Amino acid sequence: MAPQARATSLALLFVVLLLDGAATTFSASSEADVLLKFKSSLDDEKNALANWNGGSPCIGDQANWIGVLCTNGSVWGLQLENMGLxxxxxxxxxxxxxxxxxxSFMNNNFDGPMPEIKKLEALKSLFLSYNRFSGEIPANAFEGMSYLKKLHLAGNQFKGAIPSSLTQLPRLLELSLEGNQFTGQVPEFEQHDLLLLNVSNNQLDGPIPASLANMNSSxxxxxxxxxxxxxxPCTPASSPEKKSSSSSTTMMIFAIVAGVLFLITLILLILCLRRQSHTSQSIEAPPPSNLQKKASFKEEGHFRHGSPDHSSNGKKAENFKLSFVREDREKFDLQDLLKASAEILGSGCFxxxxxxxxxxxxAMVVKRFRQMNNVGREEFQEHMRRLGRLxxxxxxxLVAYYYRKEEKLLVSDYVENGSLAVYLHSNHARGKPALDWPTRLKVVKGVAKGLAYLYNELPSLIAPHGHLKSSNxxxxxxxxxxxxxxxxxxxxxxxxxQDLMVAYKSPEYLQNKRITKKTDIWSLGILILEILTGKFPANFLQQGQQGSDQDDLATWVRLVAGEADQWPAEVFDKEMRAKSGSEGEMLRLLKIGLRCCEGDVEKRWDMKEVVEKIEEVREKDTDDEFYSSYASESDVRSSRGLSDEISYTIPI
Known part of the structure; x- marks a missing residue:
């Protein structure tokens, strides 16, 4: 090649490379400008997006700005969660x-109508759960979003019909609409690959489409x-076409049915009176069982004395049987419980x-619940079987349960030693010694492990426990x-x-009327403080929503401790006998409890981190500088940008 031609080629190559580099720089600069403009439309009172202040948001697959997800130097996602935006x-x-x-804008404070998200036609995943969006979503709100795979809108205040355009999305895999105010019927979804659909806790009615019959009842x-x-199963009254019958026909049928029922009732009453008179002359009725006396169970045709054969109807006798959720237990029936000698253990919230x-x-424990009468038989049975597999x-x-519409019985083993609450708050009356430090540490570690297991096995529940306290x-x-x-x-x-359960005493519910995946962690933190201080959480005594952040035990601990480096001894329970040299570890656990009780959900540790920190606590101090880096840990964690609690929301 001639020197002049070679020089021309090199010049052209240089120009191409120069232009390519300029295009890359321009692209990065453009994306930074876009994000800064987007930031200006937000109210960021907590200054969560403080490092959105210049430079390039992405270098390769590495993000320089918090909440930005990058690939090949470009922004492919925003995960701005738990930021109070x-x-x-x-x-x-x-x-x-x-x-x-x-x-993903989950767990923020956005309100107003649904954003015009269909303009982002290439979007694959959208997470807007647990904000304050409201109003009706237009039927065509998701039209043309042929790439959308995951849509989560749970825990908002949307109302009206479920948008029909959702049924037309060819790639939709996950749809989460629970905890809103949607009305009307569940539409027929055409997608055969739909993996997750949740429309629970809305105001929907009518029959569920047959294509969704294999979904979980929850x-x-x-x-x-x-x-x-x-x-x-749907009754004839549930079918919309039946409701269109004329009112005159309905009234006529009602009058005929009422007349027939009246005659049948009159005849049955006469027969019952005759039979009762005959029975009272020939046999003395057996006295109520011990459990029936103490629990004030009424027979009402539900609890009958003697053998199930006492009933002439085999199906009716079947209704008296307990449903066992564990196959490894010796079976007994309801009659055995009703005949057993009974002792009242206490009265709780339910x-x-x-x-x-x-x-x-x-010996077994029978718990009687009257606050479950809104749940259907099939749904209740399915959930009990789910708990029985744990x-x-x-x-x-859980060993067994008994279902009635008005009330439910849950049966479990009797534990002789009683509850933790009794050991913390009623030991003097029992004449038993207080729990020492090693025992209290053992209890905390065991509770944390049990709670972590619930988080793993019940991932669909926002609060897998929901009612964690010392009496439980x-x-x-x-x-x-x-x-x-x-x-x-x-x-x-x-x-x-909402009136009684511990989860609804949490700061996030009192402030924003919602619970989160970290609500049970707040309950665990309060329990840790109760174990170490010996003080009962005052806000648990409040009924309904009377409590406030100022009532909780964490606030008391912080007020007593103040800003001093040396925490006062009166923070800890005087009855707790501690081994010499364990003060540092006690303080370490106390601070873990406080971190679990953070009112700001974003700053609160997640379940995995809590268990790891608790497992590190020992009965005796192992290092004089046992927690010198405690104050800086939250900053280190915040720099990671992503929470383990919500990592599942990052789409692939």
Whole structure:
């Protein structure tokens, strides 16, 4: 090649490389400008996006700005969760990010109508759960989003019909709409690959489409008007076409039925009176059983004395049987419990507990619940079977249950040593010694392990326990803790749950009227402080929503401790006998409890981190500088940008 031609080629190559580099720089600069403009539309009171202040947001696959997800030097996602953000999600500005594929604004304070998200046609994942969005979503809100795979809108205030355009998305895999105010019927979804659908706790009615019958019943719970598989079968009254009958025909049928029922009732009454008179002359009725007396069980045709053969109807007798959720237990029936000698153990938020000493076999505990009458039989049975499959050394296993519409019975083993609450607050009355430091540490570690297991096994529950407190921790003879009353939020009537359950005393519920995946961690933190201080959490005594952040035990600990480096001894329970040289470890555990009780959910540790920190605590100090870096740990964790609690929301 001639020298002049070679020189021309090199010059052209240099120009191409120069232009390519300029284009890359321009692209990075453009994306930075887009994000800064987008930031200006937000209200960032906590200054969570402080490092969005210049430079390039991405270098290769590495993000320089918090909450930014990068690939090949371009922004492909924003994960701005738990930041207290408000304002407008400026979709038009986000159009300037051509590689954008995922957006998550979960657990913030955005409100108003649904953003015009369909303008981002290439979006694959959208997470807007647990904000304050409201109003009706237009039917065509998701039209043209042919790449959308995951859509999470749970825990908002959306109302009206479920948008019909959702049924047309060809790649949709996950749809989470629970905890809103959607009305009308569940539409027929055409997608055959739909892996997750959750429309629970809305105001939907009518039959569930047959194509969704294989979904878990919990996906449809909390909608009183829904029927059909996997819920209860639809009755003729549930069918919309039946409701269109004329009012005159309905009234005529009602009058005929009422007349027939009146005659039948009159005849049955006469027969019953004659039979009762005959029975009273020939046989003396057996006295009520011990448990029936103490629990004030009424027979009402539900609890009958004697053998099931007493009933002339085999199916009716079947209704008296307990449903066992564990195959490794010796079976007994309801009659055995009702005949057993009974002892009242106490009355909790939801009802009374009784110790029933079976004639043959161990003593059992029967808990009576009246706050579950909104849950259907199939849904209740499915959830009980789910709880029955749980196996962990720090969980008290459910043994059996009994279903009635008005009330439910849950049966579990009797634990002789009683509850942790009694050891912390009533030992003087019992004449037993207080728990020492090693035992209290053992209890905390066991409870944390049990709670972590619930998080792993019940991932669909926002608060897998929901009611963690010292009276729901039982102690074995070796003082191993057994956590009880877990996993009940899905079957407790919502109005009762909000009034009574511990999860609804949390700061996030008092402030924002919602619970989160970290609510049970707050409950664990309060329990740790209760164990170490010996003080009962005052806000647990509040009914309904009377409590406040100022009532909780964490606030008291912080006020007593002040800003001093040396924490005052009165913070710890005087009855707690500590080994010499364990003060540092006690303080370490106390600070772990406080970190679990952070009012700001973003700063609160996640479950994995809590268990790791608790496992590091020992009975005796191993290092004089045991926690010198404690204050800086939150900064280190914040720099990671992503929380383990919500890592599952990052789409692939």
């Amino acid at each position: 408000e304002g407008e999600i400026d979709v038009n500005t986000l159009l300037g990010l051509p590689s954008l594929r995922t957006l 996906s449809f719970s909390g909608n009183k008007g829904l029927c059909g598989g996997p819920l209860s 009802g009374s507990s009784y110790k029933a000493a079976l004639f043959t076999g161990p 196996r962990h050394p720090n969980l008290l296993p 921790v039982l102690l074995t003879e070796s003082f191993e803790p057994l956590v009880t009353d877990y996993g009940l939020i899905p079957v407790i009537n919502q109005e009762n749950a």
